[in-house]
Amino acid sequence: MYEVIATPFLEDFLVMRPGKSGGFKIPFHRYQELRDTAGDRPCPEWLAAATRKAWGVELSGRSADAVLVREPSSYGYARASYELNLGCNYDCPFCYLGKKEFEGLDWEGRETLLGVMRDAGVVWLQLTGGEPLIDPLFRETYGRAYELGMMLQISSNGSRLHDERNLNLLTQYRPYRITVSVYGATEETYDRTTRRRGTWRQFRRGLAAAREAGLPLRLNVVVVDDNAHELDQMKALADELEAEHFVYSNISPTIHGGPEALSSQSDEHLRARKPFTGCNAGITHFHADPFGLASICKVGRDEQIDLVAEGVEGLAQLPPIADKLMLRTGGCSGCALQDKCGTCRPLAKRYQEANAPLVSYCQHGRR
Ligand code: SF4
Ligand code: SF4
Structure with a gap:
């Protein structure tokens, strides 16, 4: 297996190491040299010196197989997220997925989808769910994405991180980040918030195992009515684990x-969003659901493309879809406050469909 990846990234060329979030830029001619250096030929000395300095990785004398060179893609997608399966072992009432069915692509479909992602240029891939670690093909899917040269992030509730098969996989083929959601700081609150008894213990076991294994953790502290009183303790948990938190x-x-998710909102913790100044959904990143249907992002799913049936060529349809979904149409048409609005149009549309109180997303509710 390779030690580092050399890849085009937007206008640049990068060398990255799995398990590390940073990398270094190389000029085009160096990237081209790596593309031409294949098989048994040794790694170039300039690369060996650079990886030694960046990560203490010794490539001197190693064959060029230690470098996986990603091919350029005319599609220009650098990032993607893939929801393996909507199924989850928790039953949080505030989940944005709504009904969580255990269904998704079979292995053949997943191989095709991951191949499409590779051909689209995806370097950073988030594997999410539902709970991805309970997906029956999680380890195979993760392994295939790694093999194709993607830098991997997993979003999880943490309850299966202590499973030895997962730990072995993740310590051998390292993700650059594991993002774990936090739903409480005590057993009583956590289990009540997730509506599953025993989840606190599983979560603590998972976190302890991941920390022990030196996996790169980040915590997402999710504040709802049921756990808001433990906010400081949840943050303290992140400090205790020396993990970054949001x-x-x-x-x-x-x-x-x-x-249905909105009734869990802690009104006291509702935050005003910064003015939305645009994003690259559908242009440099996209989302794939459990069936391989691509959308501009996790929220804007109004139009989807079947990547398994259409292949990478199908992605050419995404940028015009993004342009259309970003227009302030529907309930936002003609709004005089749209320049200062913190809610992108795809998200505003979801709130409007849900008849959400204006105060939760729209400036007209705050005046
Ligand atoms: S939800 Fe809105 S801001 Fe977020 S990626 Fe989608 S379009 Fe962009
Ligand atoms: S302020 Fe409200 S109506 Fe105006 S663009 Fe934002 S969400 Fe739409």
């Missing part, structure tokens, strides 16, 4: 525009 306290409607 606090999420604005609850979204479901991806189907359903209102």
Whole structure:
């Protein structure tokens, strides 16, 4: 297996190491040299010196197989997220997925989808769910994406991180990040918030095992009505694990525009969003659902492309879809406050479909 990846990234060329979030730029002629250096030929000395300095990785005398060179792609997608399966072992009432069915692509479909992602230029891939670690093909899917030269991030509730098969995989083929959601800081609150008894213990076991294995953890502290009183303790948990953390306290409607998640909102913790100045959804990143249907992002799923049936060529349809979905149409048409609005149009549409209180997403509710 390779030690580092050399890849085009937007206008640049990068060398990266799995398990590390950073890398270094190389000029085009160096990238081209690596492309031409295949098989048994040794790694160039300039590369060996650079990887030694960056990560203490010794490539001197190693064959060129230690470098996986990603081919350029005319599609220009650098990032993607892939929801392996919507199924979850928790039953959080605030989940933005709504109904969580255990269904998705078979192995053949997943291989095709991951191949499409590789051909689209995807370097950073987030594997998510539902809970991805309970997906029956999680380890195979992760392994295939790694083999194709993708830098991997997993979003998880952490409850299966202590499973030895997962730990072996993740310590051998390292993700650059594992993002674990936090739903409470005590057993009583955590289990009540997830509506599953025993989840706190599993979560703590998973976190302890991941920390022990030196895996790169980040915590997403999810604040809802049921756990808001433990916010400081949840943050302290991240400090105790020496993990970076982010606090999420604005609850979204479901991806189907359903209102059911919104009743968990802690009104006291509702935060005003910064003005939305645009994003690259559908242009440099996209999302794939459990069936391999691609959308501009996790929220804007109004139009999807079947990547398994259409192949990488199908992605040419995404940029015009993105342009259309970003227009302030529907309930936002003619809004005089749109320049200062913090809610992108795809998200505003979900709130409007859910008949959410204006105060939760729209400036007209705050005046
Ligand atoms: S939800 Fe909105 S801001 Fe986020 S990626 Fe989608 S379009 Fe962009
Ligand atoms: S302020 Fe409200 S109506 Fe105006 S663009 Fe934003 S969400 Fe739409």
